[in-house]
Amino acid sequence: MAEGHKAKVALLGAGYIVDFHFSALRLLPDIEVRAICDLNRQRAEHFAQVKGVPNVYTELGEMLAREQLDVVHVLTPPHIHFQTSSPIIEAGVDIMSEKPLCHTVNYCKELRERASTKGRVIGVAHNFLYMPVYEKLVNDWRNGRLGQIDQIDIVWNKELGQLRGGPFGTWMLQTPTNILFEVAPHSFVHLIHLLGGQPDSMTVDVHDKVKLPQGLEFYRQWEIRGWKGNTSIRIRFSFIDGYPEHYIHVRGTNAVARADFEHNTYVCQAHTALPYDVDHYANVVIPAKDAFLQAHSTLGHFLLSKMRLVKSAGGPYAQSIARTVASFYEGRKGGTLDERITSELGQAAVTLADRVVREIDLPTQVASPVKPPIKPPVQKPTVLVIGGTGFIGQSLVRRLCKAGHGVRILARDPKSCPAELRHLGVELTKGDFTDPDAVTTALDGISSVYHLARGFGNTWPEYLQSDVNPTRKVAELCLEQGIERLFYISSIAIYNAGKKSLVITEETPPHPGIMRVSPYARSKVENERILFDLYQEKKLPVVIFRPGIVLGHGGSPYHWGVVAWPYNSVCRIWGGGNNKLPIVLVDDVADAMVRAIDAPDIEGESYNLASLPCITANEYIDEFEQRAGIHIKRVLTSNWRYYIGEMAKWAIKRIGRDPNAAFPSYADIQCRSFASVFDSSKAQHQLGWQPVSDRETLIREGLHVPIDEFFK
Template structure:
């Protein structure tokens, strides 16, 4: 018996007190949705990493932050929790919450197996609690229109439905490879499949015998195997069903096509449109014209409605946002409406529905015939080679583009290395060495840093956070750098090497020649947050060097290219699929440098004596313009890009328009006034003199145009080409 049948949930007096468990990417969407829900208060957040929980709580003005669900429920009254953790934690966390008498709203998938889902459904029913699962795609405006069209029989008896989910899964190429989704070849279907299967169940019903093909297998750096393409065929009564998933690079497309006796419908999730095509009473030729005009009119009206909702949402004249945010907002609102009115949950988010979704996803994996018996996880310490000697070099940010190459070169040079990572994206087989070990930890946690320090003489700080607001940069980038400096001082390390960025300079048309003696941009407070955060971190370390004798060396790489980096580099222009908007006319030579040369300079920075307190810019000789780079990229990849050479004032005016809107709606990010020089710096028209790095570090970068093209463009392009095969 379920909550949908008995409605025994206790009434909540006053506002519903809600908490978020798990502060990853999806958490901010749920936070917005909770804030927009009627009579609901977001009063706490919880994450296994207390620092992340506090940072998230601070950015959303949430009163309380915890690192344990049990502790949170013991210390404050919670009526409901949103569980947004990796799927393998859903069952245990949801069970804990339900046993404590708390309603639960889960991100999909509900669990990783039907038996776990059954237990949760039964437990919720026994306790009289609501258990919902956010199949948010089913609440998009486009799907609601399709749903109503199909269920009202407007298209007549349905004959065929095709579901397409063509969307690159970036983790396959870039990691983190320890992500739950990549630990088993079937997990990608348990994670992504619910989007398609929940829609299938809602539109047609329970599928019958499945035929499944999984191909385009990829072996990840950690040894796990993933299938990038899945093709499924089934039937529901007279309805033929095709489900297609492709995780490889390519044009993104998430659609549902429905064919009925009286017409057809095409839904586009990303555009949030659903157009209906039906015959008219006209003759064939006029009918064709009328239908085409009708489809165009529907597309125009719906596209305008999507844009209007987004614009009014930004102006806070409507409680709406982009289509994805709206879908989560509506699924969340449906959940709280049911709790408040003590009525059954909408079938789209009900526990029973979510349980069937998981059962069908498991059937898809089983029908594919792929081997799911092996689950790849982080190697236990016992699985790693015994160290030949204690590590003396510690790398923060070793899982990044430059960090991986640095570790390769340090090991090749004979150093014993320890890399501290939060979620490893390191190719463990490649780095399986008796001179290398991994330490798990968070750079923002002092205890983790101190645990990683024993025996360390040299520290590299290459880590940086991906943030949206200045407050997030301060919490996740700047303050952790201060913490690293303090821990290095306490440990008495011989040298700390920090990687800044040339982006912290003004590098526009009036910059002239930049050397290490050139000050960072005096107007850095008006620059982009990444450049500003790096400059702020440099100031902190420089102050520690001058006043506390911290032995620090700062290296500022230019536009780093090469193997392991993305070929569509934003140092050249702003890429969006096949479109590149170049910063300016693209004729000046850019400050490129190969990742292998940057790593070589980093290794030299612990070999050369007497350079504490100094900084060095790492840029090769001027060899390539943006035009050169893009021409070579297109030739090597055998593709054609739409290249737009945009004047900087266009970027600046667009930024200014966004800022005006932020001011009008009192957005917290409105404190940063747009800067023309910030955008102009992206043209990189300055000249960089790196004689100091060459002479004092003994650094010899490529300085060869063909090598820059072969390694910089070709090296970055190779993994991308392999991923598209």
């Protein structure tokens, strides 16, 4: 690269990992990010707008033709790495690819051959290879401090969230072995890098099979054992809920070492010259001291980066990606890549994954999962449910079908639709409520619409784009199509329910302090305002529901409306946890919504949906512990104590000039204790709604059922 020339870079893929790569590129002086390309234009445009990327594309070929690029970061799903990387190489552009290089060994070989022929460079990001704790392990190994290596244990124990909530249509879940090419390469590449090659022999065990929608299967526990010479090898993967672990433990003749990626620590234990008992003491105290100092350093760096007193990509994982990306560009400039990012090592990791596949008798390829039989449609769909595959949405669809309504579901990933809904004979339409064309198509022949979908983000501009503007468009399309009723699902999060003297009705105004700090609550309030304005101005036939704390079949027992869950083993209880909560069963929420479809003269109305309060947060946790047979650590948090903590966080962000730092709202904290009483009599009188209010039934259906489902 010529002196003073800035490398022109593009990002291919706007998913989760793109933020990390962009942050890493932003730290490099001679890089210019020119474009981002993704099939989802809206997602790409949003990223470009937030990050200041000048050009957006949905076609790779067009981007390669229009932009004079030097490097493309390939951040697509593994199974299309070859298809996306090949034209990049043919265009004479270098590649920085997320792992794996490709998802088959043959594709890896062919891509490397094409790159060699074209004189192009391919780097592969196995990001944990650049964590300093791993570099310390490698250094101690290679300089002989560990001695002759006897054992290597690599552990990856982290819950895979997609197994519970989807999306189930992702490539990773389409066969039981795809996980070996999606997640496992992180550990495979560590083993190969440490050993300097492939294991000599290997055996594999898989256990804990779970059934997913569409007849798919997944194994949540894997154990791989092998040998390299006299060194025993063991790799374990566990994707179940539990305390997260990710580490490499190496035993040598001179010392043992452990690189802990989860906690960003490295400790090495070796004999000292001290007497036997004192040596044992030293081998407890010295590693503990090392871990203590490293933990302080990690926390200090985090705080300094938040205050922007140090230039950083973020936490340890983000820093590792930044070092990976920096190494690629340094090696590209110098003509030789670091061994950790070479395509040769990338291919070796895929080769090991392929060997593991051959050691087990599991299906390796399923072109399209076998679908369970689908009941023929009951009748032509007249009701559209946007967000029908969610927790409340599924109950609503079941109740609508039971009432004899023909139902169409607009879903981002129809493949993730549970079999129990498919068997009801619903019609599935692929699309997102943020896509006006998809909504227009889904509205054909529809008379009633339930809008349960929501946008996501961390800031108000993100919610404005992902939730508020799309909801306005849905309402306008409903007007154009002459929809008889639009039902919108809002939230009780808009209220300050922290005052014992307050009885909350539909006339209770949203609290401005909550809206100021909570983009989610603000978006709900803004959506309600827009919909009611359209009702007043253009007669939009809208009805709004604000459900309470919704529990029941299909929901998680770790409900954030009850308490906060920083971890599944720890809960933060607001106040004393002795206020009775506005709990409601999910089937009762669905019942109210279905009743409203035929209720006369309710356009422009809103309804709070909560049962009679009879369960406190402490009682909820008591039942949880008893039913699940576990102990949950309770942290009682007074409103003022939590507010002071939020003030401290705000101060740190302000020092760092975080533009999204909102001054804490005491009302936002106070409302979480649910000291107020919710009055749902309006829904009972106007809709004939009679929610379950019996304490025993609420506990059985609202707590025991989801607990049993979660821990089965």
